[in-house]
Amino acid sequence: MSRFRRTTKTRVAVLVLISLFGTLAACGVGAEGEQFSMPEAQANISSSLAPLSTIEMESLSTNRLAPVYWLAESDDTVRLYREFVNIAGTGDPIAGAVSHMLSSKPIDPAYFNLWRSSPSVGVSVNSENVITLDIDKKAFGATLDAGLAERSIAQLVYTATAAASNSGILTDGLEPSVRILVEGSSDFLAFGQISLDQNFTRDVKLAAPLWIIDPQWGSKRAAGQVTFHGLSADFSGGEYWEIRRHEPNSEKKAAKLGELVATGKLHPGTPGLDTNEFTFSYQLEPGEYVFSAWGVDAAQGLEVARESKVFTLTK
Structure with a gap:
């Protein structure tokens, strides 16, 4: 049984099967007033695990498969995992991967997604490898605690940088970063938790070990x-x-x-x-x-x- 907590407006904690949680989350649909929060730690396991020493940027690829990151519960915490998916009919590889991440279900049923879909995704990349994303505020419709908000932002950052690297857009030798705009502005508190007035880079500690x-x-x-x-x-x-x-x-x-x-x-x-x-x-x-x-x-x-x-x- 999953240790994720879903609460309603009455703030009554309930435990749900991971299949139910995953279905709701992956669809990007939850009942009005639902809140999602990190699992309650059952043992001090996660803190003792060393993260990956590094995560190499995705290699240039000529196939149609795009790298997309998702969340999954593991050892009483939530981590990032990656799948390669077939995204047809998109001209911009970053916009295509991000749009898929916002609106689609993972292939693996153990993975989940807490984002809502955005009517459009604007993308630009400058010579300093700063990827600017402009998405609709509807994408932030879920109510998340600080831990899940941090991981969801990391999910977006990993997906955008992976798609850019995978398609050969980035300048060699410069670490990519992501600037997130919401309807043209960075003056926004993502999921009510995280200020967007900064550029985000990959945090290796949030990736699955x-x-x-x-x-x-x-x-x-x-x-x-x-x-x-x-x-x-x-x-x-x-x-x-x-x-x-x-x-x-x-x-x-x-x-x-x-x-x-x-x-x-x-x-x-x-x-x-x-x-x-x-x-x-x-x-x-x-x-x-x-x-x-x-x-x-x-x-x-x-x-x-x-x-x-x-x-x-x-x-």
């Missing part, structure tokens, strides 16, 4: 040699992976683990890879699988930062 890049949730490919790719921080007790059969699950809202196929240890940062990057291949026959990766907190003997992806291999 581990996430799977490939395969993406729900992807399909031919059976055989399958490549697994992702990012992982350096966990005190090591980093691990497993592949399991995926049991039939009509709701498709969570991975249902079946028979263990293979397991092993991850080795991020091996020669030829970025510091936090891991990749390996494994031979698999046709079927539906769940690939999971996680770290271990040695001090507490706990599995942390688990991420799972369901994928299908065809003949």
